[in-house]
Amino acid sequence: MGKNIVVGQSGGPTAVINSSVAGVYAQAKKLGIDKVYGMIHGIEGFLDDRICDLDDYLASPEGIEMLKRTPSAFLGSCRFKMPKIEGNEEIYDKIFEVMEKHDIDYLFYCGGNDSMDTVKMLSDYAAAHGKKQRFVGVPKTVDNDLPITDHCPGYGSAAKYIATSLKEVIRDNSSFGVKKPTVCIVEIMGRNAGWLTAAAALAKSGDCEGPDAIYLPERVFDIDKFVNKIEELSKTKSSIVIAVSEGVKISDGRYVCEIGREVAVDAFGHKQMSGTAAKLADIVAERTGLKTRAIEFSTLQRSATHIASLTDINEAFQVGAAAVKAADEGKTAMMITLDRNGDDPYQCGTSAHDIHDIANVERKVPDEWITEDGCGLTDEFEAYARPLIMGELTPLFANGVPVHLVRK
Amino acid sequence: MGKNIVVGQSGGPTAVINSSVAGVYAQAKKLGIDKVYGMIHGIEGFLDDRICDLDDYLASPEGIEMLKRTPSAFLGSCRFKMPKIEGNEEIYDKIFEVMEKHDIDYLFYCGGNDSMDTVKMLSDYAAAHGKKQRFVGVPKTVDNDLPITDHCPGYGSAAKYIATSLKEVIRDNSSFGVKKPTVCIVEIMGRNAGWLTAAAALAKSGDCEGPDAIYLPERVFDIDKFVNKIEELSKTKSSIVIAVSEGVKISDGRYVCEIGREVAVDAFGHKQMSGTAAKLADIVAERTGLKTRAIEFSTLQRSATHIASLTDINEAFQVGAAAVKAADEGKTAMMITLDRNGDDPYQCGTSAHDIHDIANVERKVPDEWITEDGCGLTDEFEAYARPLIMGELTPLFANGVPVHLVRK
Numbered sequence: 141m142g143k144n145i146v147v148g149q150s151g152g153p154t155a156v157i158n159s160s161v162a163g164v165y166a167q168a169k170k171l172g173i174d175k176v177y178g179m180i181h182g183i184e185g186f187l188d189d190r191i192c193d194l195d196d197y198l199a200s201p202e203g204i205e206m207l208k209r210t211p212s213a214f215l216g217s218c219r220f221k222m223p224k225i226e227g228n229e230e231i232y233d234k235i236f237e238v239m240e241k242h243d244i245d246y247l248f249y250c251g252g253n254d255s256m257d258t259v260k261m262l263s264d265y266a267a268a269h270g271k272k273q274r275f276v277g278v279p280k281t282v283d284n285d286l287p288i289t290d291h292c293p294g295y296g297s298a299a300k301y302i303a304t305s306l307k308e309v310i311r312d313n314s315s316f317g318v319k320k321p322t323v324c325i326v327e328i329m330g331r332n333a334g335w336l337t338a339a340a341a342l343a344k345s346g347d348c349e350g351p352d353a354i355y356l357p358e359r360v361f362d363i364d365k366f367v368n369k370i371e372e373l374s375k376t377k378s379s380i381v382i383a384v385s386e387g388v389k390i391s392d393g394r395y396v397c398e399i400g401r402e403v404a405v406d407a408f409g410h411k412q413m414s415g416t417a418a419k420l421a422d423i424v425a426e427r428t429g430l431k432t433r434a435i436e437f438s439t440l441q442r443s444a445t446h447i448a449s450l451t452d453i454n455e456a457f458q459v460g461a462a463a464v465k466a467a468d469e470g471k472t473a474m475m476i477t478l479d480r481n482g483d484d485p486y487q488c489g490t491s492a493h494d495i496h497d498i499a500n501v502e503r504k505v506p507d508e509w510i511t512e513d514g515c516g517l518t519d520e521f522e523a524y525a526r527p528l529i530m531g532e533l534t535p536l537f538a539n540g541v542p543v544h545l546v547r548k
Numbered sequence: 549m550g551k552n553i554v555v556g557q558s559g560g561p562t563a564v565i566n567s568s569v570a571g572v573y574a575q576a577k578k579l580g581i582d583k584v585y586g587m588i589h590g591i592e593g594f595l596d597d598r599i600c601d602l603d604d605y606l607a608s609p610e611g612i613e614m615l616k617r618t619p620s621a622f623l624g625s626c627r628f629k630m631p632k633i634e635g636n637e638e639i640y641d642k643i644f645e646v647m648e649k650h651d652i653d654y655l656f657y658c659g660g661n662d663s664m665d666t667v668k669m670l671s672d673y674a675a676a677h678g679k680k681q682r683f684v685g686v687p688k689t690v691d692n693d694l695p696i697t698d699h700c701p702g703y704g705s706a707a708k709y710i711a712t713s714l715k716e717v718i719r720d721n722s723s724f725g726v727k728k729p730t731v732c733i734v735e736i737m738g739r740n741a742g743w744l745t746a747a748a749a750l751a752k753s754g755d756c757e758g759p760d761a762i763y764l765p766e767r768v769f770d771i772d773k774f775v776n777k778i779e780e781l782s783k784t785k786s787s788i789v790i791a792v793s794e795g796v797k798i799s800d801g802r803y804v805c806e807i808g809r810e811v812a813v814d815a816f817g818h819k820q821m822s823g824t825a826a827k828l829a830d831i832v833a834e835r836t837g838l839k840t841r842a843i844e845f846s847t848l849q850r851s852a853t854h855i856a857s858l859t860d861i862n863e864a865f866q867v868g869a870a871a872v873k874a875a876d877e878g879k880t881a882m883m884i885t886l887d888r889n890g891d892d893p894y895q896c897g898t899s900a901h902d903i904h905d906i907a908n909v910e911r912k913v914p915d916e917w918i919t920e921d922g923c924g925l926t927d928e929f930e931a932y933a934r935p936l937i938m939g940e941l942t943p944l945f946a947n948g949v950p951v952h953l954v955r956k
Contacts, residue, residue, distance in 0.1 A: 153723045181725035212719035219724065303949045305848055311620035311952060312851040315561045316627065317589035324847075345947050347954045414842070415826070434822070435846040439732075443720040446712055447854060449948065529948035539753050540857065540937035541711045544719060546755045 142174030143245045145464065146191065150182040150251035150258065151219065152282065153212040154294030155301070155448040156456035158545075160250045160278050161214060162207045163460025165198045171468050177242060180547075182218035183249070183258055187231070189238050197545060206545040208453055209535050211445035214545060221254065222261040225268075232265045239273055246274045246467035248460070252281030252292070253500055256475055260499040263473035276463040277475035277495055280456070282442045284335035287501040288493045289477035293459055294442070296452030296528035299339035301444045302328060302437060303529060306343040306351060306383065309435060314379035320431065323370055323380045323424055326351070327417035327436040331387040334358050334505045336441065340383030341517040342525060352380050353515035357387035358505050361396060366420070367427050369515065374430055386416050386436075396420060446542045450531025455488065462490040486527035550582030551653045553872065554599065557688075558590040558659035558666065559627065561620040562702030563709070563856040564864035565688050566953075568658045569622060570615045571868025572686070573606045579876050585650060588955075590626035591657070591666055595639065597646050605953060614953040616861055617943050619853035622953060629662065630669040633676075640673045647681055654682045654875040656868070660689030660700070661908055664883055668907040671881035684871040685883035685903055688864070690850045692743035695909040696901045697885035701867055702850070704860030704936035707747035709852045710736060710845060711937060714751040714759060714791065717843060722787035728839065731778055731788045731832055734759070735825035735844040739795040742766050742913045744849065748791035749925040750933060760788050761923035765795035766913050769804060774828070775835050777923065782838055794824050794844075804828060854950045858939025863896065870898040894935035 147164045149157055161178065168176045176198075180190035192215070197203050207214060225232060239247065249259050259277040266273055279286050284295035306326060313324045328337040334356025344350025352373050355361060373380050388396050397416040417434035425432045459476040466474055474492040481487040509521040535542035555572045557565055569586065576584045584606075588598035600623070605611050615622060633640060647655065657667050667685040674681055687694050692703035714734060721732045736745040742764025752758025760781050763769060781788050796804050805824040825842035833840045867884040874882055882900040889895040917929040943950035 149723075153720055185725065210719070211716050213723040216725045217723040300948055304854055305852070307949055307952070308619050308851040308853065309847055311618070312561055312847045315557075315621040315625040317593065317624045342947075342949065345949060345951075347952045418823070418826070433847070435848075436844065438843040439717060439720045439841070440713055440843075443716040444713070445716065526947060531948070532945060534942070537940060539750075539934060540708055540939070541715055541750065541753060543753075544715070544755045 142172060144175040144177065144243050145173055145246040145248065146177040146179055146186070146239070146244045147248040148179030148182045148186060148250065149213040149215045149217050150249060150255035151217060152442055153217055154280055154282050154442050155211050155297035155445040156293055156453050157250055157280050158210045158214045159208045159453045159456035160280060160293060160460035162198065162204045163457035164248050164278070164464055165194050166204060167461035167464040171464065177244065178215040181216035182220060183222070183235065184218035184220040185216060186238055187234055189241070191242065192547065196548070203545065206536065206543070208457070208533065209445060209542065210544040211443040214547065222258050225261065225265055235262065236271060236273070244273065246276065246464070248276055248278055248463050250278040250280045252283060252286060253502060256286065256495060256499040259475065260473065260495045263495060266472070274467040274472035276467045276471065276492070277498070278459050278463045279475055279477070282336060283330055283333055285333040285502045285504065286498060287503045288498055290480040290488065291478055291528055293452060293456035295335060297448040298336055298441045299342060299525060300449040300529035301441055301447050302336060302339045303342035304447055305437060306340050306381070307348050310343060310348055310351070310379070310381050313381050317378055321374050321378050321380050323382070323421070323430050323432045325382045325384060325417040325421050325432065325434050327386050327434065328383055329437070329441050330357060330385050332357055332502060332504065334385050337383055337385040338505055338517050338521055339525060341521060342529060351383045352377070353382050354517060355382070355384040355388050355515055356505055356510060357385045357389065358507070358510060359514045360391050361388035363390060363423060367424060370424055370430070371428055374428065384416060384420060386414065388416060446535050448533060449529045450533045451528055453533050458490055462492070466492040483523045483527060550580060552583040552585065552651050553581055553654040553656065554585040554587055554594070554647070554652045555656040556587030556590045556594060556658065557621040557623045557625050558657060558663035559625060560690065560850055561625055562688055562690050562850050563619050563705035563853040564701055564861050565658055566618050566622045567616045567861045567864035568686050568688060568701060568868035570606065570612045571865035572656050572872055573602050574612060575869035575872040579872065585652065586623040589624035590628060591630070591643065592626035592628040593624060594646055595642055597649070599650065600955065604956070611953065614944065614951065616865070616941065617853060617950065618952040619851040622955065630666045633669065633673055643670065644679060644681070652681065654684065654872070656684055656686055656871050658686040658688045660691060660694060661910060664694065664903060664907040667883065668881070668903045671903060674880070682875040682880035684875050684879065684900070685906070686867050686871045687883055687885070690744060691738055691741055693741040693910045693912065694906060695911045696906055698888040698896065699886055699936055701860060701864035703743060705856040706744055706849045707750060707933060708857040708937035709849055709855050710744060710747045711750035712855055713845060714748050714789070715756050718751060718756055718759070718787070718789050721789050725786055729782050729786050729788050731790070731829070731838050731840045733790045733792060733825040733829050733832070733840065733842050735794050735842065736791055737845070737849050738765060738793045740765055740910060740912065742793050745791055745793040746913055746925050746929055747933060749929060750937060759791045760785070761790050762925060763790070763792040763796050763923055764913055764918060765793045765797065766915070766918060767922045768799050769796035771798060771831060775832060778832055778838070779836055782836065792824060792828060794822065796824060854943050856941060857937045858941045859936055861941050866898055870900070874900040891931045891935060
């Protein structure tokens with residue numbers, strides 16, 4: 141009798157999370173897996189037995205190509221935190237019941253830190269209860285903050301969107317040659333880790349000087365120094381563009397976007413960030429009299445598949461495929477990692493690593509990659525990040541807009 | 549002796565304003581024009597005799613192709629309002645002095661309403677003072693609000709960006725299948741005319757239901773009705789996405805973004821719009837308890853050349869070329885118009901029209917193209933706008949980001 145598997149997507153979507161599902165499907169079929177199910181809205185939907193058969197969408201090569209070009213979570217996502225096992229056995233039992241009902245042997249879960257915790261909890265429960273099912277995590281997060289893996293699928297595409305859009309914003313902001321410069325403050329995602337904001341440095345190239353300063357959440361944000369820096373720049377420049385993480389905090393521990401207002405909190409207890417650039421633009425305008433503009437790159441950072449990185453799409457596919465291979469080789473309680481073998485030329489492979497070293501561990505931008513003045517990135521960061529944004533995958537356009545694959 | 553010409557760019561940049569400069573240059577060279585100068589920062593820079601020789605950038609076909617792929621104003625833009633002639637003759641004299649110094653016969657100015665006023669004023673001055681130079685306006689505005697012309701170069705690309713990005717935002721917003729929907733409010737440019745916001749309707753296609761409601765500045769904005777609409781939608785939908793113009797006004801005439809705060813004013817007396825979506829998101833969250841998110845498409849709407857419309861790029865080139873042809877045939881005090889000959893298949897030509905019918909006239913979205921409930925667009929709008937976003941021009945990518953042409 142053939143084996144069956146299920147794959148789910150969890151947490152914030154990325155431009156390439158669907159490519160991982162395509163990788164899971166393609167590898168499973170190559171290995172003779174019978175049914176490849178998709179969880180509708182992650183483990184939350186799976187608890188209600190909501191699944192689909194991916195043969196319905198991916199049986200043809202065109203289906204796989206279209207899925208690679210589809211942003212956001214094709215299967216639907218969720219933000220469901222697995223409770224601790226003791227006292228919550230019924231939730232775990234329910235999940236194994238659904239798996240057993242469909243004869244599911246391997247479960248794959250695409251996500252970031254919180255989702256890897258789900259993989260860990262399910263593996264731990266299986267180990268403790270003599271369950272034979274296998275669980276492998278598929279890394280996915282624009283935040284790039286999973287440990288052990290060199291980088292996370294989803295990051296390269298978000299970084300490419302940020303670098304490309306910032307280049308365009310810098311061009312736009314510099315079109316006016318007025319005496320007093322316009323100060324444009326661009327807010328970039330990343331609550332605690334500054335990987336995405338650091339990608340602003342990739343806008344710099346022969347035809348673009350890049351942003352004038354980059355502020356990561358890894359460093360305490362000093363509003364006075366920030367304003368002074370802009371005043372200094374305004375003496376010589378006709379356009380000033382600053383990249384700032386949504387998660388920058390002042391010395392008393394408050395987020396900049398919390399100054400003077402309350403912020404909402406999500407299911408994981410994470411604060412909803414927003415308004416950092418607007419707040420800073422107001423402060424700069426008030427203190428310097430300069431014209432300011434605030435831009436938030438918003439959810440487009442994680443969903444702009446039309447400008448996704450081909451390297452990222454391919455690696456997302458590879459980690460999906462590697463997860464199926466690992467499970468089929470008997471591995472469980474693992475996450476697939478990307479292992480870099482070289483920067484130039486860039487080379488990268490995959491392996492599997494114990495999920496217990498990964499779940500709930502957050503990796504930040506190394507201190508030595510941040511310049512001494514705290515508002516720039518070193519060449520080491522560039523060497524690390526540039527290869528991840530290389531290459532493009534042309535969307536299929538119809539009616540003037542990119543076409544996406546949709547669930548029926 | 550050969551003729552010389554000068555071209556300038558003015559007002560807010562667009563994704564294709566440079567394609568018009570390329571069109572001016574290419575046609576001029578075809579007609580045997582000697583020097584094609586570019587004004588550095590429009591008429592403001594021209595007053596200081598700041599010009600460049602476009603041979604330095606565009607003499608090769610690659611130069612022209614790169615310029616077509618370069619966002620924002622390659623020559624630099626300005627927001628300079630020509631004063632009334634009486635009492636300000638010295639400014640006009642200065643402009644003609646610079647023209648005469650460089651033996652410039654024709655002046656071309658790419659811009660929107662304010663820039664066409666510059667063309668009108670210079671033509672009027674020339675006529676009154678027996679000057680032989682000719683002045684032709686090249687239409688350019690993402691706002692699409694110039695009269696007589698069927699549409700304006702710059703609009704199609706901004707509309708394509710909006711439709712594409714909104715599709716991606718809708719996918720992202722719908723990835724979570726929670727019981728209570730997230731309400732995502734997307735703010736789109738357009739102070740008085742709703743053309744850009746209307747382009748949100750183009751996100752709708754076989755694979756996307758489009759935004760749930762679209763609010764144009766052509767209609768008075770009723771906050772209570774707006775909140776009621778969202779509450780109604782929230783009863784059946786797991787994701788709500790609303791497009792709203794930055795320029796919507798409530799019944800007392802105030803912009804929504806002015807409620808509870810002061811807004812800055814630019815050189816033309818235009819208020820700096822921003823914060824409409826954030827304001828509405830706050831109101832909806834407070835009144836309904838729903839989770840909300842505000843997105844501003846920001847200046848990327850006008851500068852995202854990486855997703856420009858090929859139709860728009862080509863038409864921007866054509867109006868530039870047509871302007872040179874018109875001047876060379878003896879025309880002055882004109883603006884080039886785009887004249888549609890058919891929707892399906894789409895066909896469009898160019899002609900020249902008296903600038904006096906155009907300058908300072910603002911064209912809004914026709915009332916009959918707005919649905920009766922005031923928050924949608926009719927099929928007539930779709931038939932009008934869809935052809936303008938068709939086609940793509942692949943950027944040249946290097947180091948993972950699109951390459952732009954820069955002035956030395």
